[in-house]
Amino acid sequence: MDYTPKILVVDDEKDLREILQFNLSSEGFDIDVAASAEEALTMPLEEYHLILLDVMMGGISGYKMADILRKERELDVPIIFLTAKGSENDLLTGFNVGGDDYIVKPFSIKEVVVRIKAILKRGKKTEKPSSLIECDGLMIDLNRKSVSIDDNQIRLTRKEFEILSLLVKSKGKFIARHEILNRIWSDDVIVTERNVDVNIARLRKKIGNYGAAIKGRSGYGYCFDYQN
Structure with missing residues (x-):
């Protein structure tokens, strides 16, 4: 391994x-x-x-x-x-x-x-390349539901993984907090926009230098804006 x-x-x-x-x-x-x-x-x-x-x-x-x-x-x-x-x-x-x-x-x-x-x-089986999202050293495998940075696996919760995937796939585009809620949490779960903030705060810490790329803007939401 x-x-x-x-x-x-x-x-x-x-x-x-x-x-x-x-x-x-x-x-x-x-x-x-x-x-x-x-x-x-x-x-x-x-x-x-x-x-x-x-x-x-x-x-x-x-x-x-x-x-x-x-x-x-x-x-x-x-x-x-x-x-x-x-x-x-x-x-x-x-x-x-x-x-x-x-x-x-x-x-x-x-x-x-x-x-x-x-x-x-x-979890080590080879998946199709189309399942991968790459951003410099950050790699998201949508099939295996895994994230790695410079080949080191990062352990994320399911919600953290889904938020990161959503933001990176929409790189440079702000996504409103209520839209993140609607797309990540099911309709039958009572949550607030604070849940988005808490999950993103934890996510930023876990992905190291890439955490700074998750930008928050009042009235607009969050976006992933990474510059090499």
Whole structure:
């Protein structure tokens, strides 16, 4: 891989967290850990390429956390559930709340590594060139829903990605905040123009020097105006 995958391990078993962190780090992954879903939800989850998520934890369960990520946070980061339960109903529940894979305990580290690599590889498939929007070192892949700067992947939320894509495709043209709302947020969601401002503020920070190219103008909205 031409990047170091960043993975978050969420499990309330300290020994298992340490085993996974040590072994996966040895495999070349960048590993962070959280002892609970509550702790994990305070972390910058949009920065991770994959989450290993225990199902049975005190407080917020793995299923509930996955549901929060998919529905409230609108994150599409891949999730592999770790659990001692492997019935058909458990598997269906995991996939229904947005899981990408399911590993039943006890498991071997080799199995975990193989599953991780298989999921990460899915996002590396070659897409048609027409799906790409390029601006100097900034590249937006509309098919893979990914953004990279100088070949380094940038983790954005779904709304941040859609806003950036909209602005860059309309380079140099101001788009009103209410138009951004109508095009990015569905009609059945109650949001205000402040949501646009908050998402753009976060987006500017994440895309570094390109953030300054997102210009805001009172009464006109926002535009992407990048000069080499």
